[in-house]
Amino acid sequence: MEDFSDDQLVKLAKQGNLEAFSELAGRFKQKIYNTILSFTKNHQDTDDLTQETFVNAFKSLKNFKQCSSFYTWFYRIAVNLTLTFLKKRSREKDRDVYSEDYSFHRSGEASNASPERYSLKMELTERLNKAIDSLPLLYKTPFILVVFQGMTHAQAASVLSCSENTVSWRMHKARKMLQTKLKLYLEGG
Amino acid sequence: MRCEKIKKWISDKLDGELSEERKKLLEAHFHRCELCRLYDENLEKIHEDAQSLKVPHIFPDYWKDFDFRLKTKISSCEQDESRRVPLFLRWKWVLASAALIFVFFISFFYLAQIKAPQEVYILSFEDTFERISNEMSNDPELEELFNSVILASLGEDIDDFSQIISPEFYETPLFWEGVTEEEMDFLEIEIMKNIKSQEDFHEN
Structure with a gap:
């Protein structure tokens, strides 16, 4: 199964082959998990949503017409589920949402960096995390897909069911907001 | 306004979506506009930092547990799917009843149409005469x-009027009992006309 292409696996999975679907799930689970975690910042919710994404994908696989790539279709399910969840969560204002410290952190910190510089970088990273988190979902979603997941504007547009130009404008606005929020730190660092 | 457009191009450049031609125009603009050049530098820093942000490490044991739970869920989904009765079968009794009622109504109307007498409007002679006499x-x-029309029509059907007004006819008492005063006047006039015409005929 490992040698099979995504399309071949999709065809097999559509015929009810569980092994093929497991292989597909294995290929995408890490990316899907990371994307959802970028939104929720919470392991438990991410776990639930990732499971739900795969179960939903399995259920609606028969309706997948292969007009778009499986990767895009899969992401669309994950993003839609996550956005619905986040909107629901934001409505439950009174409820105490359990949140873990799953903020992103810099990888491979240079151990040879001076303590002052390291401290500045850490602060900027923390500020960046908060700034990204505070973006409205409309701008945060394409930002996560393009910057964190490395998608092109066309791929992100396909996932979000909008035009490439819309993605481009939202990316521009998201960056403008981030720049305004981090201006002091950027110029100071 | 122009700088706003340039800022969007900077964003596109960071995503690898800017054409070479525009990249050259962008560079040329940076030589003239310090603010846009600074904006570009800031965005590059943000982009680099954002790209270097990593999610927490997920242990392999987590994925083993994840796969197991997913397989269990999907298996139960498949079982539910196989157990699920098609929609039309779940409503079979309702559909059957509806079909039966439909058939019943159709046959009822069909039979009623056959048995019902043909509704033909017949204007009775008595009613017609009554309306005409009232008028x-x-x-x-x-x-x-x-009267002239009736007489003319009678004249068309019967060539010889004397065949109706026969001597036996005059002599029947029952006839005179049923004749009204108006009819008597009419008969008198007609008889007089007849006598006069016969006299004229003999004179000529």
Whole structure:
């Protein structure tokens, strides 16, 4: 199964082959998990949503017409589920949402960096995390897909069911907001 | 305004979506505009930092547990799917009842249509005559016209009027009992006309 292409696996999975679907799930689970975690910042919710994404994908696989790539279709399910969840969560204002410290952190910190510089970088990273988190979902979603997941504007547009130009404008606005929020730190660092 | 457009191009450049031609125009703009050049530098820093942000490490044991739970869920989904009765079968009794009621109504209307007598409007002679006589009682001209038409039609059907007014006819008492005063006047006029015409005929 490992040698099979995504399309071949999709065809097999559509015929009810569980092994093929497991292989597909294995290929995408890490990316899907990371994307959802970028939104929720919470392991438990991410776990639930990732499971739900795969179960939903399995259920609606028969309706997948292969007009778009499986990767895009899969992401669309994950993003839609996550956005619905986040909107629901934001409505439950009174409820105490359990949140873990799953903020992103810099990888491979240079151990040879001076303590002052390291401290500045850490602060900027923390500020960046908060700034990204505070973006409205409309701008945060394409930002996560393009910057964190490395998608092109066309791929992100396909996932979000909008035009490439819309993605481009939202990316521009998201960056403008981030720049305004981090201006002091950027110029100071 | 132009700088706003340039800022969007900077964003596109960071995503690898800017054409080479525009990249050259962008560089040329940076030589003239310090603010846009600074904006570009800031965005590059943000982009680099954002790209270097990593999610927490997920242990392999987590994925083993994840796969196991997913397989269990999917298996139960498949079982539910196989157990699920098709929609039309779940409503079979309702559909059957609806079909039965439909058939019943159709047959009822069909039979009713066959048994019902054909509704034909027949204007009875008595009613017609009554209406005409009512009309004529108020209109002497109409009465005269009616009488002439009736007589003309009788004349068309019967060539010899004397065949009807036979001597036996005059002599029947039952006939005279049923004749009204108006009819008597009419008969008198007609008889007089007849006698006069016979006299004229003999004179000629």
